[in-house]
Amino acid sequence: MKNNQFDNYSHDELEAQRRVITAGYLIITIASFLAMTFFVTHNMIGTSKPIWDAVNGLNWGFGQLAYLFISVGFAFGFNAFTYFFYQMELNAKQRAFVLFVAIAFPMFAEIGQSMTRAEDTRHEAATNSEAFKIMAGRVKNAGVTSDTGISSAMAAAMAEKAKAQTELAACSRYTVEARRQRCERIETGNIAAAQAKAEGFQMAGSASLTASSSQLKQDTGMLKELEADDGFLQPIVLLLVSFGMPAIVASFLIAFIIIGSMEVAMAYLGGLLRQLKDRMRALGIAVSSNKIKARYVDGVSYTREAPPALSGESAPMAAFAPLADSAKQGVAEFAKKFEQGLKSAPEIVATEYARADYANKQVLADAAAFAGKIGNKLDDALNAENRKNYPQKIQFPVGEGKTAEDYDLIPRTDKTPTLSGENTLAYLTPRLSVTDTVKQIQASVKASGASSPEAITAAVFDAFAAMPNPAPLSDAILERVAGKIIPTNERAHSSNEQIIGERNERTASDDTLIPTNERAHSFDAEKELLEAMKDAQGKVDADILKEGYGLYEQWKAAIVAREAKLTTRDGRSFVNAHLCQGKKRTITPEGMNALIVIWQARAAKEGVLLLNPKYTGKPPFPKYLLAA
Structure with missing residues (x-):
């Protein structure tokens, strides 16, 4: 049997370790599920944006939503497999086969997601840099940064030409030939001058446009270079790039190390959880919902799994079946087979031991209950004898x-x-x-x-x-x-x-x-106290009355110590000092009297005060006297 690192743990320690390991295993499994879900969904829905940006827009069609559910189910299935796979006890060949068939894809998906996230981080850092923003602004404004002065001058020249042509047509209004010829000569010259000016501006504008297009092309190239600048990669990736490694390879290596470490941690925690459950089963401690109550050794109470049915090979005696004819065998051979039987069914033997121990505890409990019944019978017998000697009335x-x-x-x-x-x-x-x-x-x-x-x-x-x-x-x-x-x-x-x-x-x-005194025995202190409390409810506010109840012990101590007298005057002085001045409460003289009556009735009920036989309801005799 393989050594279990939890062999020397107590029951409480096993339970504590189970909670910690299970929590860590679940956390790392959920992280793996989320990473795989992002990667598979990102590739299946066909978006160029990060998956969280695509979800924010949520302008998806039916096909993309269908792929989303497929991706989530796909990722959940693979992670559920890895969750249980790492808790299985397989040999090296079986584990290697399952690893390459089923674990390779989750690792690939998680590595791909890690690389995608790294690229998104680099792209976001590049596009948010000051240089990129300046260059993007230049490219955006390239179409409107031409020489607007040339364009306006050319427009003015064309306007002058049109005006000269209009004036030339108007020269026919002159009836004198000399005057008409002079007008035509002037306007023809103006037209030629305006035409020459417009052509000059057009040539200058063409040259400027050519230069602007060249600058726009250059700026666009620089913008793309800034967007793909590897200088915005994570520092650890830049470290590997500095050794001559391509950025994409460095990013893959970093992602592989991170995801590989996570998978190793999952495998380790799964193995620990498997060993822990094996040890708990061997001790009969419950690891599932199939539980029965049992009291175990050393006075420790806990629940254990229900033992297997006593039939077939699972029964504990099945391991000892060959020993039926042990009487015909030698002592040495019998001992050897007995030891083999114990080793062949350790969990069953442990379960049976727990069952036997529980039965033993039940016998002891029943014996204690039986002894208690005997004690009660003895009490009854002695009481009967006592009743015979001393009559009831x-x-x-x-x-x-x-x-x-x-x-x-x-x-x-x-x-x-x-x-x-x-x-x-x-x-x-x-x-x-x-x-x-x-x-x-x-x-x-x-x-x-x-x-x-x-x-x-x-x-x-x-x-x-x-x-x-x-x-x-x-x-x-x-x-x-x-x-x-x-x-x-x-x-x-x-x-x-x-x-x-x-x-x-x-x-x-x-x-x-x-x-x-007869009064002391005929006096009903309980009834007196209830009547006093009922009477006080109409004379004292509920909050003040509650605080007055809290002062009873102080008042009683003062009475017993003879620091205060059982008079109305002393009682009011006590209430005024401890309630009115001490707690800043306002209470009427009538309320003070009601509170004092409650205190006296309660003290009489407790036996601290006794009814005065000389009390008549009028002075000078008080109603109560101190008992001792």
Whole structure:
């Protein structure tokens, strides 16, 4: 097997090389097609002008248009042949035969086009030179540059002669003989003088015309010499002419070198493309549209061609057919034939390897999916056991003065270790608000059955540690949560009247733990936020409202850091500093209030703020308090 220069290339490198080589091969093929089209069309339509000048005029008949289409089809066919020919793997004799039969004409056409273009360039340079323009002007004006003074003088002499003849005829009017004779004598002399003058001018004009014709002939010859001046040839052609080579031969040699180099480049790129495709086929990488998906070695994903049908000589086992009776042969002979079988079908073996590797990957993927199903089954089993130990619903006594701990229904939180499956999603959920965090802690503590103060406190901290994404509560807050739960458990065995009495004894110092207040749990933060946003749309422009939303995080940070208070005055000051002055926006006081309401409702929804239990809708108590 011949060495392939792409043997050591990776899959990505092979694909990159294929794109570059294919692009270069197409570009040089298109250039060859255009050169051949110009040459063949120029000769078939029979024009003396460059083909682009002839197209600009486009005063062609049906025959010339027909030849145009024939020329384009002819050039396309030959270039399509060369495009595929250079990618074929032929021996030297076959390549030489095809080269002389089919490639010779494209080269001849392209060389001819190159020479024609060189001649057009030389002719254009010659005719645009100053010397040529001056000489062309002299030739053009040669017919009108004769001595116009001689012509006008001759015309005047003839006019004098005609006048004298008229006067001679008028001499008969005299009745006196002497007077009449004198008149005739004078006019006869005038006629003779005018005739002599005209003949003299005629002789001078003939001599001038002869000289002018001679000059015109000389100027015309010089004009032709300037038009065909080789001094306007390209410098590289002039270099060869300086060594004694005829200009036409030098032009042919230059064109041959250029076109020959292009053909060599086409042949080289075609050979590279052939080797590249052979290597890609050997690896099972797709080089055509007949593709199937496959995952290959080293974790590289790509598409490969569909493997050949497993029948006939194309099947991989066909190469190993003689090995059917290998049991009767020696080990050495068996190994030799096995190696020959591998060499006889390298591409098929590589394809089968890719197929086997793909099947192996599929088995691993199926095994992983099966393992995931087992994990889900284990989750379900553990959850079932957990449900057996902890009931889904926990009932608490409900009284007229109920607190946050007294729920009709508290959802159960399973303390199940995560294996796989849906339980993993619990650790990907967004962070809970303060309210939801306290609710889940209370539910977990009550589900644990802890009764003593120490057990309840430990259960609170355990529940908080087991939560996937709780609100950031400090140890002091957790201890206060436990303190609120302890008397509730003790009151669970007492009468409803005793519970109400103990609840009424709570002081205002408990307001900092807002989740224990009934308002905090009955308050619908989501609904409040939607109503605030709807109300603001009629009071604040859409652009300003959008920018106001962007200031929420800054306002929240200022509130949490206690740099600003939850008062209307402080809120307006913040809006004025950051929106009106900072962004040069104009907003009414009513709009400021609407924006502040949105911020507060959103903070309450996120658990940053909690509803004030003392809020009545009137001063001095604010609607919200800071959660922690």
